[in-house]
Amino acid sequence: MASLDNPTPSRRRPVLLAVAVVVIVVLGVAAFFWGRDSGTVAAPPPGEASPQPGTLPSSPDTAVPTTAPQDVRWELYQGVAVPMSDTHGPSSTDGAVASGYAHTPTGALIASVQIVYRLALAPADQWRAVAEQQVTGPDKAKFLAQLAEVDRGQTDPRIQQIAGFRIVSYDAQTAVIETASGSVGKYTVGTQVMRWENGDWRLHMSDAEHSTARVSPDLSGFVPWSGVK
Template sequence: MGLFSRDPDSGDDDDAASDGLRFWEERGFVAATIVVGAVLVCLLVWFFARGDSDTPTSQPSQTQPSNVVPTEQPTEEPSVPPATPTEVPTSTGTTRPTTPPPLNSTTGGCRNKTPDMKLPTTAPPAVTWQFEGNILIPLQVAGGPATTAQSGVRSCFAHSPTGAVLATMVLLGQVINPDMTEDVLLARVLPGPGRNRALNEFRHPTTPQAAGQVQFAGFKILAYESNFAIIQIAAQVNNRDYAALPVTMRWNKGDWKADLKEDGTFNGTVAPDVLASLDSYVGFRGA
């Protein structure tokens, strides 16, 4: 499908990816298809799965909505410096602490009657970053999540571009927590062959669990319509390399939910998008 590709001119990134691949091979990890249930190794193994490939994938060939946001191939070193875990990025690029939103809200998230419908070109403001396992996820009063179930699954995001971004990051952050994976798949993913495959893989894993650290670094809205969005999330792996994953989200029964491919993945079988730069992304991170 090729929803993302790597820069053919970035030789340094090829070397870094090859080093990362050797790192995983030393620990017995297999460069295989990225199945959601194996933690959803979509944020780790997908980064190194084809790190030794010399052939870049093509740009998306599928038909997207007319208001697809154009992007450019990154070329320089990552340009978004990390903030400390106790600070929160704001839309102006500075940092300041914020008050965490309530676990359940009657006015925010999917209950927000007047959400900001502009495509965000800067980091969403007034965001609190909280740890979900080892990864920081963003929480916002206006955009959500506005509901937290007893299982800990967070839902109810604003029906807006910013709400879709927050929904995607929170979904990814929670689904890679093995204590919550099944609950998140059932609550935050659309039913269908993809979800069934992911649930089966989680319950009967055939792919080894990934190890390492992942932190969100930014996002890019590839497409947005009222009931459909493709959000590409950039993440930093092991405090070194950057990569990106596209996630298709659909507005369903009053909330944003992920639409998995039939093989149980977010993005199908593609070569990893090893980023040389975050220049075309909106920098958005908590650490």
């Protein structure tokens, strides 16, 4: 992973998978979104599952961020800036899989961006490891089958960098996060549901309540957040 201080531009520009809004552009899985769960801010319950090896410990900081998280640096993954944090994760990277996120709203936020971009941009078949380890929910198998049909040999120069976020709801088990990607005048907005399972945040897939991407001319209601200036 290249640092933004010394970027090594990627020549590879794969089709942007519609696995989540931050990279939605063209593919047929655009309609395959996940159910939304509501929740309120709450501290993790006692006796929660122990984190997996390499994960960060749970943090008492359950405050939903209303400004850009400070303890974040941006690094390039396949030409896209993704967030990293010593406090909130990821704490471990194995191939395309970045795991180990703090049990906090910011941990869930960073996990949502990391998982989505890695599903979309992982080279060759490395997306499979991301999907198998970091996607959950009743429609996981269907989702993976759709991803397997994607022709990743196509190219598209329109890699959409993340531009902002809004945490719709958060509790100890579920975070509902809206992300905006793109640029001024045309931001693509959509929703990711993250579930805390087996000691880490995972992308939850369910067609119980379909959602479609929308386009916004600005970032009203969102916290501006991007690694690209």
